[in-house]
Amino acid sequence: MMRLSHLMLPDIEQAFAGDPESVRELFEDLHAEDVADIIERAPPHLAPELLAALSAERAADVLECIEPYRQVDLVQRMGVTRAVVIIEEMASDERADFVAELPHTFAESLLAAMDPEDRADVRSLVQWEDGTVGAVMTTDTLTVSVEMTVREVIERVRTVGEEAETVYYVYVVAGDDKLVGVVSLRDLILCKDDQAVAAIMVEDVKSIGPNEDQEEAATLIQHYDLIALPVVDAAYRLLGLVTIDDLVDVIAEEATEDMHRMAAVQPLDDSYFGTGFWTFVAKRAPWLVVLFIGGQFTANAMTWFDDVIKETAVLVLFLPLVISSGGNSGSQSAAIIIRALAVGEVDLSHAGKVFLREIGVGFVLGVLLALIGVIRALLGSGDGSLALTLGVTLTAVVTLGAVLGAMLPILLERLGLDPAVSSTPFIASLVDLLGIVTYFSLARALLM
Amino acid sequence: MMRLSHLMLPDIEQAFAGDPESVRELFEDLHAEDVADIIERAPPHLAPELLAALSAERAADVLECIEPYRQVDLVQRMGVTRAVVIIEEMASDERADFVAELPHTFAESLLAAMDPEDRADVRSLVQWEDGTVGAVMTTDTLTVSVEMTVREVIERVRTVGEEAETVYYVYVVAGDDKLVGVVSLRDLILCKDDQAVAAIMVEDVKSIGPNEDQEEAATLIQHYDLIALPVVDAAYRLLGLVTIDDLVDVIAEEATEDMHRMAAVQPLDDSYFGTGFWTFVAKRAPWLVVLFIGGQFTANAMTWFDDVIKETAVLVLFLPLVISSGGNSGSQSAAIIIRALAVGEVDLSHAGKVFLREIGVGFVLGVLLALIGVIRALLGSGDGSLALTLGVTLTAVVTLGAVLGAMLPILLERLGLDPAVSSTPFIASLVDLLGIVTYFSLARALLM
Structure with a gap:
């Protein structure tokens, strides 16, 4: 995607110095994302000035498009007095996320300067734990009474719609605030004005x-092709709503986390460049160390076969090949099953079916590699027993890799853990160990 | 997510045998996705009957929610005459996708039975290649003339809105059909009736x-928080639009493909159970064979160090540990960078920055593992030279893994290839080879 900011930034710097009003006008015409892009790339002294030059409402829209770690920096540079006017205009979910990112003392002075109602809203939203629906929901909902007519509902949309996160769904509540239905703006527009909303709402x-x-909200929104999903308490009272654009980000983030976990990285909370050097090391070191210590078992296992190794050094030549083939087959199955679990194509009830299929697929793939390996060994050394050892081990290791790679994620899911944590390297290490034992045991039986 | 179908299917089978009308009524009240779920799980003879019992419009909604490979089966069982009534009611993008899945002869007889206008629409949509915007767009757009007032536009939405994919954005065209603006239904509702649409549209x-x-459409929709994106030709005439719910699926599919490619699996075109056994083997075998043949180099490399291996058999014990540590570090970097490229956090201009950072992170991680390894070796054998060899090799291999894992995806992106194809196993194989050479060369220098 071409970024406007590359083209425009130098001109804007110059224009802002001479005639700030012209820049303000230009920024009103551009998409908020594009303005955010320009401000993100502006020099540190200029960025807060540019943001402060906008109307509070516009500045809030732009601020919502900026990456969290830059938002914080920008707003701290602006100071509380200028910042609070903008913050009050932000969407409730974005505002709560933003305040949660701020250093504690700055957040408190910002909250103190805020309108009491907005302050209460922020405090109620920040209570939800990261990763829950509460943490991504907005409280800017549009509700109407079940007794209204279509005309009255449209009238209400016109009056208060400006404040709402979405006007495309209007939520219908009964006297006790209980959510009883939803009606889309589309249906409202397509229906007769004097109909009762109760008659056209979806119950x-x-x-x-x-x-x-x-993730559950994302699944529901995807499954039912919704634009927004209402959030309700146990008594079915409307607390807020989550919208598809927030959940698109959730879907992308969950995929990122899964990929990171599969590769034995603890998910980063920020973007690549938003993550500091030592945080980065800290996210990678733990699993690397665990795998390294676990890998000691391979060294131990090999000492058991000291005699075989000393006797037939040629065996060792093929060792990396044998164990990496098992690891490769294991990571293939793991990636396929972890993803199939994440998108709901496979669930726990399929464990048996998956097991049988992976044995089959693994065995066919194992035989294929074994054939290549046997031919290679016969052409190389002409040693039939070596070729046999290699062929049988390859078949066993590739089949085992496929089965373990597929079943470990399912086991973790059954235990209520994240299947992606059965990361590819972990499966590879396990297969390494089993491969070594199989290979040298067979060799001891056949070659000595 | 609890599935209704588990609970309801037995009751429905019984009810349908006795009183089909009651089932039809129930199905009208449920969400189309839930009806689709029930039909997907119904026995093969019953499923087409259930679908045919619905009104054509409702059946079309339900059919759109069914997985492609089941759609085809279901409709073939219904026969052309009953199917065509339903197919004509489907959304244009879903319909084209569906027809593209059908066996050629059945598709042709279906097309022949269709209304000429719908047939032309299908033929124009199936021309777009899989993976392009054209292949996911719908032609059911809602356009209005730039000369209309808000009242006239709302009137038009009421008249033709039923047919459109979305009424939340109305596209404004000039006399020559050129797209000149867009106005959201939200703004239409919030504005005065006698305003000119030209005054409130976004240009x-x-x-x-x-x-x-x-994927580019998905990036734009995500970046600008849109619900739909218009598709235009070179003359800026509106051809159709892509909606966020289609792109949510695209985002999820692209993540799936990336995960599969990273694990050396060619992306599956269907779901796990929708993919046949031999297709499955065929998607996994090619890379596995390539990696296996590439792995032969590790065996070759080891023959160069025959002397070292024979002399100091203890070295071999640590070999799997050393090379898997490099592979693990490489897959961590690869996963992080492939994902960062996919979501746009990193681009080609960052190559230098990424390179420096990965050298740093890799080195720190390498030293960490080396420390553990050295202590382990000293405690085990008390051999200082062995410990030194191990420590230096580990540092080198982990750093190398990190750098290669990060830079290969960037290189592939620069060459215009898919960065995810620098699959984790491929990087691991490369690091295996380099690890073996480093390890034994050092050992030859230090131990012999």
């Missing part, structure tokens, strides 16, 4: 609780 | 061409 409202995993 | 319309990669 089978898909909803979710605030403590649920946000 | 900076984000759009995309039909031949672009659908």
Whole structure:
């Protein structure tokens, strides 16, 4: 994607120095994301000035498009007085996320300067744990009474719609604030004005609780092709809503986390360049150390076969090849099953079916590699027993890799853990160990 | 997510045998996705009957929610005459996808039975290559003339909105059909009736061409928080639009493909159970064979060090540990960078910065593992030279793994290839080879 900011930044710097009003006008015409891009790339002294030059409402839109770690820096440079005007205009979910990112003392002075209602809203939203639906929901909902007509509902949308996160779904509540239905703006527009909203609303409202995993909300929104999903408490009272654009980010983040976990990295909380050097090391070191210590078992296992190794040094030549083949087959199965679990194609009830299929696929792949390996060994050394050892080990290791790679994620899911944590390197290490034992045991039997 | 179908299917089978009308009524009240779930799980003879019992419009909604490989089966069982009524009611993008999945002869008889306008629409949509924007776009757009007032636009939405994919964005075209602006239904509702639409429309319309990669459309929609994105030709005439719910699927699919490629699996075109056994083998075998043949180099490399291996058999014990540590560090970097490239956090201009950072991170991690390794070796054998060899090799291999794992994806991106294809096993194999050479060369220098 071409970024406007590359083209425009030098001109803007110059224009802002001479005629700030012209820049303000230009920024009003551009998409908020594009303005955010320009401000993110502006020099540190200029960025807060540019943001402060905008109307509070516009500045809030732009601020929402900026990466968290830059937001914090920018707003601290602006100071509390100028910042609070902008913060009050932000969408409730974005505002709560932003305040949660701030250093404690700055956050407190910002909260103290805020309008009491907004302050209460922030405090109620920041209570939700990261990763829950509550943490991504907005409280800017649009509700109407079940007794209204279509005309009255449209009238209400016109009056208060400006404040709402979305006006595309209007939530219908009964006297006790209980959510009883939803009506889309589309249906409102397509229906007669004097109809009762109760007659056209959908009563089978898909909803979710605030403590649920946000991945669950993403699954529901995807499954039912929704634009927004209402969040309700146990008494079915509307607390807020999550919108598809927030969940698109959740879907992308969850995929990122899964990829990182699969590769034995603890998920980063920020972007690549937003993560500091030592944080980066800390996210990678723990699993690397665990795998390294676990890998000691391979060295131990090899000492058991000291005699075989000394006797037939040629065996060792093929060792890296044998164990990496098992690891490769294991990571293939792991990636396929972890992803299939994540998108809901496979669930726990399929364990048996997956097991049988992976034995089959693994065996076919193992035989294929074994054939290549045997031919290679016969052409190389002409030693039939060596070729046999290599062929049988390859078949066993590739089959085993496929089965372990597929079943470990399913086992972890059954234990209530994240299947992606059965990271590829972990499976590879396990297969390494089993490969070494198989290979040298066979060699001892056949070659000595 | 609890599936309704588990609970309801037995009751429905019974009810349908006695009183089909009651089932039809129930199905009208449920969400289309839930009806699709029930039909997908119904016995093969019952499923087409259930679908045919619905109104054509409802059946079309339900059919759109069913997985492609099951759709085809279901519709073939229904026969052309009953199917065509339903197919004509489907959204244009879903319909084209569906027809593209059908066996050629069945597709042709279906097309022949269709209304000529719908047939032309299908033929124009199936021309787009898989993976392009054209292949996911719908032609059911809602356009209005730039000369209309807000009242006229709302009137038009009411008249033709039923047919459109979305009414939340209305596209404004000039006399020559050129797209000149967009106005959201939200703004239409919030504005005065007698205003000119030209006065309230946004002129900076984000759009995309039909031949672009659908991932690009997903990036734009995500970046600008849009619900739909118009597709235009070179003359800026509106061809169709892509909606966020289609792109949510694209985002999830692209993540799946990346994970599969990273694990050396060619992306599956279907779901896990939708993919046949031999297709499955075929998706996994090629890379496995390539990696196996490439792995032969490790065996060759080891023959160069025959003397070292024979002399100091203890070295071999640590070999799997050393090379797997390099591989692990490499897959960590690869996963991080492939994902950062995919979500746009890192681009080609960052190559130098990434290189320096990965050298740093890799070195720190390498030293950490080396310390553990050295202590282990000293405690085990008390051999200082062995410990030194191990320590230096570990540091080198882990650093090398980190750098290669990060830079190969960037190199592939620069060459215009998919960075995920620098799959984790490929990087691991390369690091294996380099690890073996480093380890034994050092050993030859220090131990012999």
